[in-house]
Amino acid sequence: MREASGGAREGGVVTELEPKGFLRGLFEQAVRAADPLFAVPPFLPEPPVGRTVVVGLGKAAAVMAQAVERHWPGPLEGVVVTRDGHEAPTERIEVLSASHPVPDERSEAGAKRLLAAVEGLGPDDLVLCLVSGGGSALCALPAPGLTLADKIAANRALLHSGASIDEMNCVRKHLSGFKGGRLARAAAPARVVSLLISDVPGDDPAVIASGPTVPDPTSFADALALVRRYRLDLPDAVRRHLEAGAEETPKPGDPVFQRVENRLIAAPQRSLERAAGFARAQGIRPVLLGDALEGESREVGRVMAGIARSVRRHGEPSPAPCVLLSGGETTVTVRGQGRGGRNVEFLLGLAVALADERDVWAIAGDTDGIDGAEEVAGALVTPDTLARARAAGLDAHRMLDDNDAHRFFAALGDQVVTGPTLTNVNDVRAILVL
Secondary structure, eight states: OOOSOEEEEETTEEEEEOHHHHHHHHHHHHHHTTOHHHHSGGGOOOOOSSOEEEEEESTTHHHHHHHHHHHOOSOOEEEEEEETTOOOOOSSEEEEEEOSSSOOHHHHHHHHHHHHHHTTOOTTOEEEEEEOTTHHHHSOOBOTTOOHHHHHHHHHHHHTTTOOHHHHHHHHHTTBSSTTTHHHHHHTTSEEEEEEEOOSGGGOTTTGGGOTTSOOOOOHHHHHHHHHHTTOOOOHHHHHHHHHOOSOOOOTTOGGGTTEEEEEEEOHHHHHHHHHHHHHHTTOEEEEOOSOBOSBHHHHHHHHHHHHHHHHHHOOSSOSSEEEEEEEOOBOOOOSSSOOOHHHHHHHHHHHHHSSOTTEEEEEEETTSOBTTBSOOEEEEOTTHHHHHHHTTOOHHHHHHTTOHHHHHHHHTOEEOOOOOSOOOOEEEEEEEO
16 A cells, blocks of 8 residues: 555656645645635726725635735725634724624624625725625624524524535525625615625625625525425524515615626636646646535545546546546535534545545645634545554544544544635545546
């Protein structure tokens, strides 16, 4: 079993590489592709005749604000809300912090501050809105008749339901006084330019941070159908609010969006392409399998194991050496006593399905550095993962059933810990087959 190094050949070029180092370097390049300090400046609009007010929400909001300050030619003011630990120094734009993935009182206060910042502006003013993943929890203003406790209970239920990110955001929008285009409504008649870092499959602006400046095509009826489909245990006030459907989100065609422009500045596909370029430079053929893969994490892991086996046995969809790259956001339906984590559960499902397959390594991690609620980006799988687990007295099958993959990889010393990366373009998964 080759653990230390492998020989790779592509186009007549031979590269000796250490698999773990290669995979860590590849993941680092994917994250760098979404660095706001480089992604923001090319998409900045021209300064307005009137005021420039910056508002922002998400895990990358503070660094995006920092990039704006460095490159904006005129006066500006504003406030952004980011996750604890994701702050960055700014001079003219105030940075607030709040809780993620479950909102807290600061999330409600932050949403109110952003709405207040854009109220009363005129047609000569510009609102520069900086949006990135995590914004749904970081700006959580309850709809009239609901409390923050109601929203927190609903958010917890959604996080453990197995619902996809767009399904979760459909429900969140209809419990909010801020999301689903409501920030754009508050800013009208000012011009609004939103710079978006996508962390969602398909890069739909309406789903990124629940689309505060984007028309909402979903309805109260859609949200209620999802509650029933996933059998969500919600407070009575939340159910009554959804059933009443009293105040819909602004829809496509609403005049409040006539002067709104949403610009996508970083996305999962771009990060995968950066990772692919890194692989080619090392003599490894990249195979891009898509930037929007969804489904239960362990089942996606099982499918990927089958593809890796096909590479080794049949040279399809590519001969070895190659690296299988994918992005998107899988889901974990937490039924056991573990803490979930979609990347580590994907990897444990992959390892179990590979069953000691030779010459297959893998990495998976969230580009924000946090896999679920854990301060861990993800983990690594090696050809001897299961053998080392058995030697350590770990039952991989039982721990997978218990949603306990974080503890599994921690015990093996195979966690990937980056700290906050200050960006977020969803998950990156790479399977190296030599």
